[in-house]
Amino acid sequence: MNLSITDLVTEEGNWNNDALQTLFTDQAIKHFHSIKYPNPLDEDDRCVWRWTPKQTFDLKSAYANLAGSLWSPKHAIWPVIWHLTVPQRIRLFLWTAQQQKLMTSVERYRRNLSSSPSCLICCNHAEIVLHSLRDCDSPKQIWLQILPKPLVCSFFSMDIHQWLSCNLSSNFLHYSLDISRKLLSASFVWQLWKCRNDYVFNNKGISDATIIHQRLTWAKCFYGNASPSNATPLQSHSTVSKWIAPRPSWFCLNVDGFISASS
Template sequence: MHKLAFQLVSSSTAMWATALRQKYRMLTTCPLSIARRNCSPLWHALVNTWDSFRNNIFWLVGDGHDVHLWNDTWVPNLGPLRSWLTHASSGIDHMHFADLLQADGNWNTSRLSALLDPTAIPHVLGVPPPSLDDSRDMVAWKCTPTGIFTVSSAYENLLSESWDSCDSKWTGIWSLPVAQRVRMFLWLVLRQRLLTNAERARRGMSSDPSCSCCGFFNETILHILRDCPPMRSFWQSLIPQSDHDYFFGAPLEHWIFSNIRTSRVFGRGTPPWSCFFPSFLWQVWKRRNDFVFNGECLPLPDVYRIGLVWASHFAATVPDVVMDSHAATDFIQWVAPPHDWVN
């Protein structure tokens, strides 16, 4: 009796899934986005959890017909291969598995070396290449030993991903002597919620994830704030040469926290680096948006000056922040640096 009831429920669920897929024209197994206009509350709820769902599936490659070469996770320990590409190419999105194989069906190591970061190539070579003689590609669920999706495992995964507001690291953000909007900005940065072009493309809001400034193929938060060539050049003029390796090599979260926790003083009569750094990042983000949406691009030295004034003003309101005693009357001024201070 129980077995019959389970079969009836499973059959009913499969029918609902088929009906929804046909209604919303979901033609592939696991597309990047399932967002639709004028969708039902049920489908809207699926849209809100789709990214989390995709992050927890893994493709077992068979004939390579259903797996997206760059956007799906099919290589163990790497995630989507798109994040391991070494350069942008107009033909990347039109490539298939066959383009990475030799005539004998084995991986083309020369082609892989031309496209991917060298550290990723051994992982790819560890995956058997697809073959037309193999069975169809299969999707596995990462959160269960069997690879079969269950609601309970999905719920537990969502709970594990939830934000812990009591985490001590957030105390440092909310207590910074900067404007409240700057604190909120840092929170969005660390939660990876800024609508960069890469994020907009991931959400299906745009088809172009590239940087509007330099054309780099993937405009991430770290690219905007640090790695875009104009920004990188500017940071190099501010950061001592001895700190370049860590400053430009640290991942996003470490980069942010190491800079807001330092006791370094930016210069005589100015606030500590921990005050200036977040205020400057906020102005850099505003500059980027002004360029993207209004076509205007404030010179970085001007952005620097604005960030310095903001930091000085708010640092002066916090008694625990050490400022130069003769700098109080200079908070709303800017003293020009040497003529050759930056290229």
Template sequence: MSNEIAPSVMVADMVSASGSWDWTRLSPLLPPEILDQIATVQPLQDWLGSDTQGWRCTDTRQFTTNSAYSFLIDMDSTAPGPIWKRVWALPIPQRVKTFLQVTLHNQNLNNVERFQHHLASSTLCDICRFNMEDMNHILQHCVAARGLWVRVIHPDLLSDFMQAPLDDWMQHNIVISTTGSIHGV
């Protein structure tokens, strides 16, 4: 094995047609510890766009103090709303309240998000290995979550309960938890 890689070798040459690393080409070139590190990184995919840093709150992805101020005002305007007051009033552990806040802001790192940031090799759920792991799947549709809901939700309400959009579903369940009332889904 050579200590130097020919300069003509490009990263794209080391990616298979399926979009995964081409281990038959990489293995002879690199030591096992480097290959292990490479295995933790998803190769760039053309459909994901270029891998660049940027501020998500502007179309140009350039940070401005105005965009940061607007972002903070928007965040702050949602925080004092009734749903947030209800979340913080729930008699549950602080870590669960924090999870609910992060989830309602759609800021959880699930496999779909991790894959987009090259932190996971697949978008598939680690439990069922069948569907993409987004928050809707994690909380409502994964076999593990479904198994729980089937045991605790009345069968007459289960279908509506499972088909509600995630935001509506979460807000409805937070309202139920704070008022004790079960009306609709």
């Protein structure tokens, strides 16, 4: 029996069950009924780009759509982060955290890079950005050691946007450390994320005392750069330096900062 696709459809435009039963099993016929029957008047499927009037792709519209969904230059948190006197990589990290794009367990699970969205440190909650930086048992205990008691309640009740905006825009000095709250927060958030990754991926655990010491060292470095009058005087040298080409097979990397090996 030679049948065309039109023989499988009635004049009313429905599937022809009698014709289907002569060719297919009941299970296959159920599948036919779950899909749209062919219509000779239908046009062939084609790809369209909905962000241009002509429905054709161009790079400008793709970039505008992508950039518009990621950030806005008028967003209130953007100038707060951009004007922090911290290295550029920390600004980019803070912006990524504010956008909730850090590679947490939830995000890795969504991309099929992990078998579970649960936090690998406390194993009690799904690891979203705010959990990894503030609410997990480990970072929470560290925050509690440096927070003034009157701020504890509000500190742990804000969402990610309020939390970052409040802490990164505060110019008040810490009550006992004589460091601005925004630089202290930037240092702690950045270092907490690094320590979290060291524990998860390298199985390296660090004591709370060491973690706090490292964070305070970085915060003091940032604050010293922001307030020269409060910075520890550096030993000056009267030598004149000039660039010297490296030996063959060597590469020279120029950087704009330094850190003591003891910290």
